[in-house]
Amino acid sequence: MRSLTFVCCLLVLVATAPQTATGQAASATTTAGGPDEPSIHAVYPDPVAGGDEGEFVVLSAPEGTDLGEYAVTDGDSTAAVPNTTASGRVVLSTAPNRTRRLTDRPVVGLDGHLGLANGGERIRLQHGNRTVDAVRYADPAEGELGVVNGSVVRWRPLGATDRPVVRAAGGEVRAFALPDAPATPLRPIRNATERVYLAGYTLSSDRVADALVAAQRRGATVRVLLEGDPVGSRTATEARTLDRLTDAGVSVRVVTGPRARYRYHHAKYAVADRQAVVLTENWKPAGTGGNSSRGWGVVTAQPRVVAGLNRTFQSDAGWQDNQRWSTYRRGRQFERGEPATGDYPTRFPAESVAVQRTDLLVTPDNAQRKLVTTIDDAEDSVDVVQPTVGDWDSPLLRALRRAGARGVEVRLLLSDAWYVREENTRTAERFREWAERNDAALTAKVADPDGRYEKIHAKGAVIDDERVVVGSLNWNEQAATENREVVVILHGSDAAAYFGAVFDADWAAGGFDTPVGVLAAVVGLLVVAGLAARRVSFEA
Template identity: 75%
Template sequence: MRPPASLVCCLLALVVFSPVVAAVSAPSPQAVGSESIAAPVATAEAESAAIAAVYPDPIAGGDRGEFVILSVPAGTALGEYSLSDGDGTVSLPNATGSGRVVASTAPDHTRRLTDSRVVGVDGHLALANGGERIRLLRGERTVDAVRYSAATEGELGVVNGSVVRWRPLGATDRPVVSAPGGDVRAFVLPDAPGAALGPIRDADERVLLAGYTLSSPRVADALLDAQRRGATVRVLLEGEPVGERTAAEARTLDRLTDAGVQVRLISGPRARYSYHHAKYAVADDRAVVMTENWKPAGTGGNSSRGWGVVTAQPRIVDGLATTFHADAGWRDSAAWERYRQGRRFERGERATGAYPTEFRAESVTVRRTDLLVTPDNAQGELVAILDRANDSVDVIQPTVGDWDGPLLRALRRAASRGVEVRLLLSDAWYVREENRRTVERFRDWADRTDAPLSAKLADPEGRYEKIHAKGAVVDRERVVVGSLNWNEQAATTNREVLLVLHGPEAAAYFGEVFDADWAGGGGVGVPVGLATAVGGVIVVAGLAARRVRFEP
């Protein structure tokens, strides 16, 4: 069940098990899913087959279709091997294999779950949901063995040395992609609503648009124009956004599909991610990554403060295209025509605000750009960035998650070692009280620890309606821009996409925007950790005048 609310190219041919191949590398500290400690009962022989993953608990009656994935050297005689669960042993068929080979007692059913080669094995091999020790034998000798603990339905146990990591079948395990320096185009919303559409409007070969929702007629127009120019246009969205999908979005998606644009939505019981919340597009040899949805309130510039980047760095563009194809190619994505059958759509409120252009899009030079995705690698990388901060960390978020989440703990660690931290949260009506409590808790903590940390709610003053940006400026040297809300669920169960821009020019651009938004209508905030000393002076002076007044 999905929560009710709130990629390498050479591996794509495997579709389902591309993440399994990648998962042979050591797991990151912030790996997705639970882990089982696998006893080091045997070390796989050189040039021998080895156990790469187990799938004990399929979403099917009687666990039909469970399987073991083997990593097989080229030209391996499979018939020399067998698998044992302690109660029974099954032999692999007399055939030659290489790469990943999937062994199953129900091969026809298992083939529905993967495009990799599946071989049938005769006999009894039952992978216990509560835990099991599986041995791979060559003749009478054990060449590899894996012990796993309790499995979760629909999750794959990927072997990483002595550890088995559990995650949804088909989920990716992408590494961080880094690109050398160059120029990128930085922009913010609502100030520069044309920046996100520029690459799409120029595309004549391909447009791969990924988002949470898509209801903007301007975006639909740009996609259809690109298709008429001969570009291949594909769209991938979230199937179950929080609240109801609006009638306006349904009309937009109908219009696209009626014109032959492929629109798919991630949904259903086999969904690998709680939410497909990423917001990016690949258009020919350029890409845009942002914090905003493809709707009037976001990319239309009619409401939200958002951050975005356009880049032509080939590694980043290729990395985003690989991510798109991996996400759109799995069995949890459904065509819009099928998805919409029998569904009703609600009338939504349309954003119609008009705001001044205070910050124009600018070309800035970066030394390096990193592409991060969740749940694969982003949280661990962000924590490391915060833990390396020396001078300042400015964070803008609609709202943040649990007090003890890794990112918020990293913010407090930074402040504890003297880094000036500022946290700016949205004042939108639907998060105001929650954010106010968060601000008060950070302020109380800063007072108790004498840490240079400030937190406040935004005061837009007519420059935008609400904060929807999700970003950070660190040491005025690095910028984080992307779709990730800083909470544990989003970081560990959602598909999110972020860029980290290294270089003072990008930091200066977004830093200036942050400073203006921080000042808002209430002036420049004073670090709360300094409040005790400053407050003492104010109190003394105030008492002398018999007038003491504290602002919240």
Template identity: 85%
Template structure:
């Protein structure tokens, strides 16, 4: 039974927008007359972020050992033949192969002839002789995005965006921690690393973290850092000095930026240190991992599948064309002065080892939102959610919370009281309470009262049915789920749930209005009835 960069930057990163989705049509004649499989069109890239659209290409899926010289690509206006070669898997075909090789990791084959893919849309055909083997029609290409054939439609996504699967790791023991209570926890794996440290974040300005990274570099470890290139509100001068210091020490520091950026923001917060990984809700700065401000959640795990999954995600994100060295990026840029976080808070929650039955590694935009919606939809008893703020009322995660409450699941939503979101969060909490009253649903929401234990909520997590925990960088809004790079863990097991449920309960009970409107009305009614009864007894006496 349960007990009853600059700050404006955080607000803007949380704002939800609706992603653009374009569609097209695809048809295929899948086999030759002899019954052998034919190549098919996997994707089109009509609108590169280059002058004159140089480097545009078509991607084929080619069965093993197919001689592709018998095929050609045509758009009706021009036709380009494929050189006589044997290929297999996915191959990019281009009339400007040298430019295309700088855009994709797929093998590139140069086309013979003329082919210019229209940005406004057209029909692209793969031909063998006079026969159309496959055809794709697209409309309104998106600059810098790849149109992938998915059945009968085309989905556009940034070129180079990954397609990471959900990673599920068998049970083990992990270490759970809360901030600002345990600031040593996220840094300790870095301090102990001797072989590698891959740190991913939105921002990094902590001298403690920088010291640990430089020390690992001097011990001979391979140390790499990947951050967001253009955080909302601009990068602070203190962070720029920190990144200069890391670069000067030989640490590889790169930022995701530029017109070919695959994600709206690189907002993930994790580190791989030798055979361990840290996944948390906080930025690598004094306000977050330094323990000087924010309420945050985090986990340290040695589960090999999770560590390997994060390693692969880091390699994919740091190794593509939108990743720029810090020393090149900073040239000619000015940085803003920021207010340092210097708060001091009690250490009520210590780092604890907790058993987990399974851990799921989720990332956005590939799979996290769908998996989390499914987790909420599977809830039977209770859901506690902590967020700095939440997105649009009709976003998938918020709809899932209301569905859960409508079927009787007890839902509590705790939001930040930071000055830059307080008014919005008060309105959101009131809207949830009014909805619960109208629908007689066990849902309530309120704005937190830190009560001296932290400055503001920055945690992004949930405890579901006292047996699953969600912890990671994902703010519950549509933009973060569909456009950002985010990393989330789902921990299965009552031990982990008990730890974070205790943190949540303490924060929930610290104060703030949380009584549902319906309960207040009922109490008022009882008071009125009691008053009338008392008057009647007095009169008759």
């Protein structure tokens, strides 16, 4: 229906014209024992510590396994497991006290010496003279855990999560766009009485700080987790905001240091009592303050989504790669920032919309894989809005081109912010040239804010007028495989209609454009119509 409407509009216009990665995979060989025997789940051969102190092997043990019958060997040295009964994952180490600071799983101290070579070697799990399991690893990176996955070892930062997609039953959510509805993402925080867990990249908004301090004074547990080293450095305004929160008793921590599991903590969400906010914007005046950026967001009370975000926050805030803001800021200098003071109209007020289901995704665990599948399943249309996109051959951009090549109408809207304008102009032109060469129904353009916002910072998509993607993920390989990001997929035509209207308005403001395939079809219709008109005129 949208394509038909688009063609009709075009005819009128003509007539009236003026990148975890979880690490590199190393070859592995595994000889598994029976189903009632333990197996090697992972190896950690190169800790971030002098002398590799704390290195370990992880076993996966069936219920009630007596580990005292087993030993671990590298062929040169052997370490026996003491008498202990275990179930599930258990960590074996010759330096158990050190290792307990690196993992929250049960740690068992080995009897004897075992050194895991940094250059790689073959580790065997022995039961008497019999090899129960064996794993060969190669080229580990410092501070990474090698997880056995079939015939390969996949390396990922120690402590990195491996979460499945969380699926929540339908209900009603609150959809909003920024800068139009800046009060909406703050309302759950302002109403919270029990807890507020706020995760972000940066936080410099007085409005957000006011809401957090007020929640703290009401007796709620308030915790904030941010990126320690944002691109371009932290501003003095943000430092003062975080000082104020700390002075008020709010727990503020930043992700930083050699044990950081993710390149950037870039997720943008909050858990407030039994509600959650997921959005594309930073907690600053330009974003949630409504003073600059086009953003998308959603407020939901779906229990599984709220619980999933709570688990993500607890995992990230509880790991060893973050520290108190008061400790981090000592001796640091902060940059002077330019305040965002824009004032924009409310054309898209927040709206409650029904959803059939909501999927909660996180990176690097599962989001890119799920988004690629979602695009590959598209049948009619894919509308994407991004500040900028990554490499031409990244999985998400390849998925967009596959969709356009099979006739799905693909539109990609990019930001015109001064720092990405030239790059995005080249990207849009490359997509259009590719579409022309391949007769694909795909086009891309750089947005024109037209006084409705300053720049695009939204990261989302509307697919088949039935699904909506909203979250912090920039569509590039680094963000998808190295950052902590949070994304939701809303299933339902009501949610798609809301965000689709926002996208259509922003697309239309960018000037006239159309996919090459559609344009060719319309030109054909015009030619046929012109010939028919000539014939009618002649016969008359």
